[in-house]
Amino acid sequence: MNQHARPDTTPTMQPIPFIDVAGQRRKLGQKIDDAVAKVLDHCQFILGPEVRELEAQLSAFAGVKHTISCASGTDALMLVLLAKGIGPGDAVFCPSFTFAATGETVALVGASPVFVDVEEDTFNMDVASLEKAIGTAKKLGLKPKAIVPVDLFGLPADHDSVAEIAEEHGLFVLDDAAQGFGGVYKDRKIGSIGLAAATSFFPAKPLGCYGDGGAVFTNDDQLAELMRGLRVHGQIPGRPEFSHIGITGRLDTIQAAILIEKLKIFPAEIEARNKVAARYNEKLGQYAIVPRVPEGYTSIWAQYTIRLQPGRRDGLAAALKAEGIPTAIYYAKPPHQHEAYKKFPVAEGGLPVTEKLSHEVISLPMHAYLDEPTQDRIVDAVKRHLTA
Numbered sequence: 387m388n389q390h391a392r393p394d395t396t397p398t399m400q401p402i403p404f405i406d407v408a409g410q411r412r413k414l415g416q417k418i419d420d421a422v423a424k425v426l427d428h429c430q431f432i433l434g435p436e437v438r439e440l441e442a443q444l445s446a447f448a449g450v451k452h453t454i455s456c457a458s459g460t461d462a463l464m465l466v467l468l469a470k471g472i473g474p475g476d477a478v479f480c481p482s483f484t485f486a487a488t489g490e491t492v493a494l495v496g497a498s499p500v501f502v503d504v505e506e507d508t509f510n511m512d513v514a515s516l517e518k519a520i521g522t523a524k525k526l527g528l529k530p531k532a533i534v535p536v537d538l539f540g541l542p543a544d545h546d547s548v549a550e551i552a553e554e555h556g557l558f559v560l561d562d563a564a565q566g567f568g569g570v571y572k573d574r575k576i577g578s579i580g581l582a583a584a585t586s587f588f589p590a591k592p593l594g595c596y597g598d599g600g601a602v603f604t605n606d607d608q609l610a611e612l613m614r615g616l617r618v619h620g621q622i623p624g625r626p627e628f629s630h631i632g633i634t635g636r637l638d639t640i641q642a643a644i645l646i647e648k649l650k651i652f653p654a655e656i657e658a659r660n661k662v663a664a665r666y667n668e669k670l671g672q673y674a675i676v677p678r679v680p681e682g683y684t685s686i687w688a689q690y691t692i693r694l695q696p697g698r699r700d701g702l703a704a705a706l707k708a709e710g711i712p713t714a715i716y717y718a719k720p721p722h723q724h725e726a727y728k729k730f731p732v733a734e735g736g737l738p739v740t741e742k743l744s745h746e747v748i749s750l751p752m753h754a755y756l757d758e759p760t761q762d763r764i765v766d767a768v769k770r771h772l773t774a
């Protein structure tokens with residue numbers, strides 16, 4: 387099942403949403419309708435005033451100089467790789483315990499993703515495996531160029547350790563913050579770490595729009611200018627002709643208008659998500675391996691994911707489904723095991739933790755509008771099944 391898959395439920399009791407986009411819509415109500423109506427009135431559907439306004443607000447939120455909004459999280463990753471001229475013969479290091487788009491964008495620009503293992507307790511890039519992967523790439527004659535850590539399930543990666551290795555080997559860091567925007571790493575907002583960071587506004591993301599959308603964040607003026615041009619077919623501002631091959635990668639003005647309204651309630655939603663996660667951890671800690679947030683990190687809880695003994699997951703999913711409680715498995719089969727990615731290298735020593743986790747993880751409903759009685763229903767069902 388991928389990040390875009392709809393969780394499966396066959397409710398025999400009142401079904402619980404996995405992510406309550408409709409609950410949030412009810413809360414926002416008329417404000418969204420008014421914001422969209424304003425765009426329908428001024429008709430500047432492409433790069434209209436709301437796009438610039440949103441970009442300025444996102445820059446202020448993330449504490450970063452430039453935000454370049456774009457059509458998806460995938461385009462956000464692509465824009466950075468294109469702007470940096472990543473291509474054939476280059477190696478880009480990324481985890482495999484993530485959504486396919488992380489490695490996919492590297493392959494799309496003609497470079498080679500080199501898959502790196504993750505840590506068991508944070509699900510994020512393991513820097514010991516990263517060092518090995520750099521050696522693997524060199525042995526294969528590839529040129530190491532970039533590291534793409536992922537803030538998986540909303541938890542920031544170990545960015546200081548990644549940065550140290552990047553510096554040692556002369557690589558740039560592109561943070562795949564599609565699941566992590568809104569999180570904090572040691573007083574730094576996700577979005578402001580690395581040469582650039584990319585996020586997704588897919589509706590199920592913690593900050594989602596009503597369609598596809600994404601953004602790149604950077605403090606680098608030149609890179610920002612280049613990416614603004616690349617998202618419009620390579621028409622770089624101030625240049626009379628196409629100097630680069632780009633894409634149609636803009637964020638629609640209507641989506642920007644919706645995001646402006648959603649950004650206003652995002653801080654309160656982050657707080658609410660953290661309360662839900664803390665309550666899950668407290669109530670489920672003795673029945674499953676619950677997520678750990680290292681000191682100084684704030685997770686945005688894109689997913690709330692527990693680990694079970696191998697073999698127990700399917701039974702739990704089926705039992706919860708029978709009670710109208712959806713679950714999801716991210717990622718039952720990590721990309722490096724898929725047909726399209728099998729040809730790309732993995733770090734020396736393989737990805738044993740990634741493969742182990744893929745048999746153990748299961749995600750429970752998580753969103754800012756999960757009230758305590760509903761959460762208790764989920765918790766009780768999980769406990770009942772795991773102790774049966």
Ligand SMILES: Cc1ncc(COP(=O)(O)O)c(C=O)c1O
Binds near residue numbers: 600
């Ligand atoms: C880690 C990660 N990277 C990239 C993406 C791609 O984002 P989008 O679906 O907006 O293209 C996603 C989306 O699920 C993701 O989870």
